[in-house]
Amino acid sequence: xxxxxxxxxxxxxxxxxxxxxxxxxxxxxxLVRQTAAGIYAWxxxxxxxxxKIEKIVREEMDRAGAVELLMPTLQSAELWQRSGRYDGxxxxxxxxxxxxxxxxxxxxxxxxMITDIFAGTVRSYKDLPLNLYHxxxxxxxEIRPRFGVMRGREFLMKDAYSFDLDEDRARAAYYRMFxxxxxAFGRMGLKAVPMAADTGPIGxxxxxxxxxxxxTGESEVFCHRDLVEMPIPGEDTDYTSDLQAVVRARxxxxxxxxxxxxxxxxxxxxAEEDRLSARGIEVxxxxxxxxxxxxxxxxxxxxxxxxxxxxxxxxxxxxxSRLVGGIIEAGHDENGIIWPxxxxxxxxxxxxxxxxxxxxxxxxxxxxxxxxxxxVDVLYDDTDTRGGTKFSNMDLIGLPWQLVVGPRGLKSxxxxxxxxxxxxxxxxxxxxxxxxxxxxx
Numbered sequence: 001x002x003x004x005x006x007x008x009x010x011x012x013x014x015x016x017x018x019x020x021x022x023x024x025x026x027x028x029x030x031l032v033r034q035t036a037a038g039i040y041a042w043x044x045x046x047x048x049x050x051x052k053i054e055k056i057v058r059e060e061m062d063r064a065g066a067v068e069l070l071m072p073t074l075q076s077a078e079l080w081q082r083s084g085r086y087d088g089x090x091x092x093x094x095x096x097x098x099x100x101x102x103x104x105x106x107x108x109x110x111x112x113m114i115t116d117i118f119a120g121t122v123r124s125y126k127d128l129p130l131n132l133y134h135x136x137x138x139x140x141x142e143i144r145p146r147f148g149v150m151r152g153r154e155f156l157m158k159d160a161y162s163f164d165l166d167e168d169r170a171r172a173a174y175y176r177m178f179x180x181x182x183x184a185f186g187r188m189g190l191k192a193v194p195m196a197a198d199t200g201p202i203g204x205x206x207x208x209x210x211x212x213x214x215x216t217g218e219s220e221v222f223c224h225r226d227l228v229e230m231p232i233p234g235e236d237t238d239y240t241s242d243l244q245a246v247v248r249a250r251x252x253x254x255x256x257x258x259x260x261x262x263x264x265x266x267x268x269x270x271a272e273e274d275r276l277s278a279r280g281i282e283v284x285x286x287x288x289x290x291x292x293x294x295x296x297x298x299x300x301x302x303x304x305x306x307x308x309x310x311x312x313x314x315x316x317x318x319x320x321s322r323l324v325g326g327i328i329e330a331g332h333d334e335n336g337i338i339w340p341x342x343x344x345x346x347x348x349x350x351x352x353x354x355x356x357x358x359x360x361x362x363x364x365x366x367x368x369x370x371x372x373x374x375x376v377d378v379l380y381d382d383t384d385t386r387g388g389t390k391f392s393n394m395d396l397i398g399l400p401w402q403l404v405v406g407p408r409g410l411k412s413x414x415x416x417x418x419x420x421x422x423x424x425x426x427x428x429x430x431x432x433x434x435x436x437x438x439x440x441x
Contacts, residue, residue, distance in 0.1 A: 001346070002368075003381045007044050009033075010393050021216050022325035023148030025337050029397045031324070038145025038153030045397060046324065048345035050156065053323050054135055056187050056342065057158050064180040064239050066131040066160050071113050073137055077103035079112040083296050092140045106139040111293050111315060114161045118311070119299040125165045128301065128311070129173055133160030135320060149325045150218075150281070156321040162314040163294075165303065170288055170312035174206050175243040177286050177316045179233050181210055182250075185283065186232030188323065189340025190330060193227045195255040197285065206288035206314070211257065214329040217279030222266050223255035225276045281326045288314040331421075337398030338421050341440060346379040348437055349399040353387045353406035363415070364405050367430055374438045395420065401440070403433055 011028040018024040026032050031046030042050055058068065074096070080086035086093075086105075094106040107113070114132055122130065135158045145153050162173035178194065185192035190212045197207040211221055213228065233246055254269045256262065257280070266275065293299065294310040303309045319326075331338040341347060348371065352364045368380050379399065381390050387406075394402050404416040414427040417436065428436070 001379055003379060003383050006379070008393075008397070009043070010396060018148065020147050020150065020329070021332055022150060022328040025328055025332060025396070026148055026325065029337055032149065038142055038151075040149060040152060040154070045345045049324050049327075049339070049343055050321060052343045052345075053188065053320055054156075054158075057184050057318055057320060058135065060180045060184040060187070061133050061158070061160060063183075063237075064131075064176045065129075066133045066177075066180075068134060069117075069132055070134050071107075071110050071117075071136060073107055073139070075105050075107045075110075075113055077105055079116055079297070080105065083112050083115075083293055085112070092142065094139050094141050107136075108138055108140045109157075109315075109317075110134070110136075110159055111161065111313075112297065115293040115297045115299045115313070118161075118163055119294075119297055122163070122299075123301060125301045125303050125309075129162065129164045129169055131160055131162045131173060131176075133158060133316075147325070149321050150329075152321075155319060158318040158320055160316040162316070163299070163311045164313075165301065165309070165311065167290070167312055170290075170314060171206065172243070174286065174288050174314050175247050176239050177314070178208065178247050179237060179239070179243050181284050181286065181316075181318070182232050183237070184318070185210060185212065188327060188343050190283075190327065191228050192283065193221065193223055193255055193280070194250055195221065195223070195257060196251070196260075197287075198260070206286075208251075208286050209257070209282050210284035210286075211280035212283055212326055212330055213278045214281050214326065215279055216329050217281045219280055219282075220258040220261075221256070221278055221280040222258075222261050222263075223276050224253035224270050225274045227253050227255055228276060281329055282319075283323050283326050284316075284318045286314070286316045288312075332398075335392075336396035339398045339400060341400045344398070344400050346377045346399050347440060348376060348378045348401045348403055349394040349397070350378050350380040351387075351390050351394060351402060351404045352380070352382055353390075353404065355382055355384050357407055359410050360405055360407055363410055363430060367403065367405065367415075367434065370434050371437060374434070375441055376437050401437060403437070 009030045014024045015027045030043055032040040035041050077086055096104040138157050139154050142153050164170040164173055192210045192212050194208045194210055197209045290312055291310040294313055300308040300310050328337050352360055354360045371378050400420050402418040409415055415430050415433050416427055417433050418425045
């Protein structure tokens with residue numbers, strides 16, 4: 001994409017309303033613009049990141065055997081009244097009355113609707129197990145929306161729901177999602193630590209939050225250092241196998257947020273050299289809740305004995321839009337964003353230091369064409385602005401690689417290739433630069 005044809009409204013100064021790093025940089029780098037309190041329009045650069053995160057999440061859900069559908073943003077209040085949550089949810093729920101005086105709501109989550117869909121379509125235990133997911137916009141009317149997309153009112157979320165005949169099979173579904181989450185976050189360049197979460201009145205031991213480490217995180221976390229260093233499960237992971245060992249390897253080690261941290265236990269279970277205290281951001285939550293929704297919504301199947309039994313369910317959420325902010329919180333410096341290659345809006349920022357110069361224009365056009373043909377996503381800064389501004393903007397938007405072309409280098413037959421994360425620069429021939437960048441795919 002040529003920058004002269006792209007919408008990229010960058011800002012020189014930090015917006016006054018932005019309180020945290022990700023909010024400041026998302027506004028400055030032209031990823032989003034606020035349209036109302038806690039509601040954002042996703043501009044082209046931000047949308048590209050959002051779609052790449054979506055793609056990774058979708059691929060790992062599909063790999064784990066989940067099946068995608070799409071549920072609407074508006075829901076009937078009747079389903080929530082049947083589950084008992086309509087009156088108890090609170091003012092965070094945006095309630096709507098249509099022209100026929102029917103009560104509706106803008107969905108904050110989809111347990112009721114997915115359970116109703118299941119109840120109306122699945123009858124036999126032979127159709128289980130089943131895991132259904134979608135990626136959809138949600139709305140929660142936060143009393144004080146702040147921190148940009150980290151705590152907005154409208155947000156994009158992946159929510160999945162598993163249906164199983166009994167608790168043992170439900171645990172197996174839970175383990176599959178646990179592993180899929182490790183893979184998804186790892187592919188985004190994040191170190192996600194699973195931490196046991198409170199299951200509330202339902203009880204049990206199956207609820208985990210996935211926390212990514214970031215210096216500017218919203219909560220303090222305490223864990224065994226090995227949890228951060230563990231490699232993610234490989235692409236050859238067999239989701240039909242028993243994954244309990246993979247899960248236990250992570251859940252047997254101490255990990256807790258400051259809300260539930262037990263310092264005495266931490267010191268007793270973890271050697272001093274293995275203790276890690278850091279800041280973290282929650283980006284995912286998985287939860288087994290048994291028959292909490294299947295019983296009131298009559299989601300039953302006929303079992304092997306011919307008797308109807310309510311299905312065992314689990315819920316699995318990932319904050320897709322929240323992840324954009326989380327990734328920035330985990331990867332930035334004083335100059336701007338540092339994107340992992342897997343989610344970067346473009347892999348390469350091509351900088352023409354002298355637009356209008358015949359040799360520089362020809363070299364840039366050649367690089368742009370060859371890289372694009374090879375499948376490398378390139379943002380070509382062909383604007384007639386000074387080099388310092390171009391460098392600052394490229395650092396701000398955080399593309400992993402900068403390819404700098406100018407008359408002085410071309411006289412020696414070289415271009416400059418800069419790694420945004422390390423700052424390392426090297427002069428290479430245009431052909432070598434192309435080879436190096438194609439190798440990143």
